[in-house]
Amino acid sequence: MELDNRKKRILQAIVNEYINTIEPVSSNSIIKKYNLDCSSATVRNEMVELEKRGLLEKTHTSSGRVPSTKGYRFYVDELLNDNDLDINEIKYINSRLQSKVDEMEELTKIATNTISEITHYTTIAIEPNTSRQKIEEIKFVLLGSRMLMAIILTEVGTIKETIIKFDQDVTQEQVDTLSIMFNNKLKGKLLSTINMPIEQYIVQQMNYRLDVIKPIIKQITKVLNDESKLYLKGTEQALDNPEFKSNEIAKKFLGLLDERNLIFDLLDSDSDFNVYIGNEVSGLNDFSLITFKNRVAGKDLGTIGIIGPTRMDYSKVISVLKYISRELNKGLLE
Amino acid sequence: MELDNRKKRILQAIVNEYINTIEPVSSNSIIKKYNLDCSSATVRNEMVELEKRGLLEKTHTSSGRVPSTKGYRFYVDELLNDNDLDINEIKYINSRLQSKVDEMEELTKIATNTISEITHYTTIAIEPNTSRQKIEEIKFVLLGSRMLMAIILTEVGTIKETIIKFDQDVTQEQVDTLSIMFNNKLKGKLLSTINMPIEQYIVQQMNYRLDVIKPIIKQITKVLNDESKLYLKGTEQALDNPEFKSNEIAKKFLGLLDERNLIFDLLDSDSDFNVYIGNEVSGLNDFSLITFKNRVAGKDLGTIGIIGPTRMDYSKVISVLKYISRELNKGLLE
DNA sequence: TTTAGCACTCTTGCTATATGACTGCTAACT
């Protein structure tokens, strides 16, 4: 979509103003504030034009204008200032990210919390999708006589473990054999490889009892297909945003957070950076989701996403995300 | 507190009525409905008496009565019907509890979900407090050259595991030695025993390098002191309850759920069954919490709690809890 | 192409008023 310069400035002014005030924006209110150098009548004429193109909407005949989804989209793609951080915010972020941590997970939590604190929106972190990772090794540890712990190490260093229970006693020799079998077959393979065909292979090759193999495969596939762990921060805080004064919308929001599948699908994308605005995605409705790959010193730690109302402060949020993303990837840990 | 029969009936009527309508209860509205066999004037006279004793409150001079915390307490202790389930509810609960499950945890989740569905309140399950359990065995598994997984088995069969990272390589021999050391020292001890003194003991006894022991102890104590895992269901559903029309109260509620410490403290009690009503407990404010020990076939799986507004339907909730608790303990798994 | 001016629309806040739901009290009744 092509817009002349003045239209762009007016659209930008309206989105900014609406984000700050959450009230329909009138032609008069923005001319001085955004130095538009024309009269309110001119702004009004431009507004009808912008409305015709679907970038603005009205709540009633004599009301001011509100950005439409398409309007936000244009704003995010073309008009955004993605360096909208003041010195105090930068200082705060830095101080938080420099906390001493033992594990990467800790750092992810800190980043998530920090984002939620600065933006006042709900922030979600998920681990990388394991099924795309390759298996480095599987270890089996006998616990008592009828329980086995399987520990799966991937090439990127993720560790998954699960407990397997048997109806009958299992010996250490059996476990050793199992270990050799599984590792022979699975080393270097994708985690998603672990499924039923292996069962047959092992039974064939080793003439091993099916009732021992079955629970192992079952449990391992279960763990791998489990939803990734999820860390969520700022639900309560999000309710401070004025759109949640209506209990209806608050419920919708909590429903969205509960409905994990949609969020997982959206977060689990390959691209580094994504903005989903309102009804662009069915199910997201009145909310927007911004995601970025959580990479610390080059290592993929999953994805972090921020959910807020469609009228969220995109400039601020995207600025915060880009800054934090960059800082994390610099490798503060090293 | 002693109350004559009629006062009891009137209090019961008021609590029931208020729970159902969430509106101040007038003298006139209950006489026919609860067959009180007297006039509204008489009921009014009794009401002033009940108010004097602190069991009822008024919202303004000419309003109906609302139960006070003390009123709810009396109701719960003396007037409650704890067998308030209809045949369909019982059928539904049974069908849910008879689901096939591989693990006890699964059953806890099902029970939690079922409670939330039937009562429409938020339900929380926590695992038993591990620090009171005795250690059966500790296993160490070397993962790569600088990582160790410690697996702690307790006498009741709980399994906790944690990953320990080192700055330098660790050999299998070292791990074997560690294993012997830790098991010698800790077998049969309470999990809470694992803390700093052991560090000194091991260094002394085995002349073992402190920089190897330290991270192990640190990580193990961390895992043991970690909040127990928590399973929470029905937050969104809870917001259906009319008191949450006010966004203020909804925020308070979500704040309460976020403030895990209070809930953990209340859930982590020794008694089988507890009812905490509103401001009886500081911090609980406008909400009530009902807890019961989650025992499946005699085995302690932690505690389950239901949180709702003070005017929650105690009869229903307590009936559901008692029934489910009894069914679980019967040992459906066997 | 821009802008001043004006009629028209719609929201918002305020006030006044009527209505109805309670209670508490008094006096009569059983």
Added chain:
DNA sequence: AGTTAGCAGTCATATAGCAAGAGTGCTAAA
């Protein structure tokens, strides 16, 4: 003595009407 009818008084709630104000769209002039 306990119970009840009746009534005055209190308070919340709903409604209507009105005035003010904020915006827009349109027209005509600059």
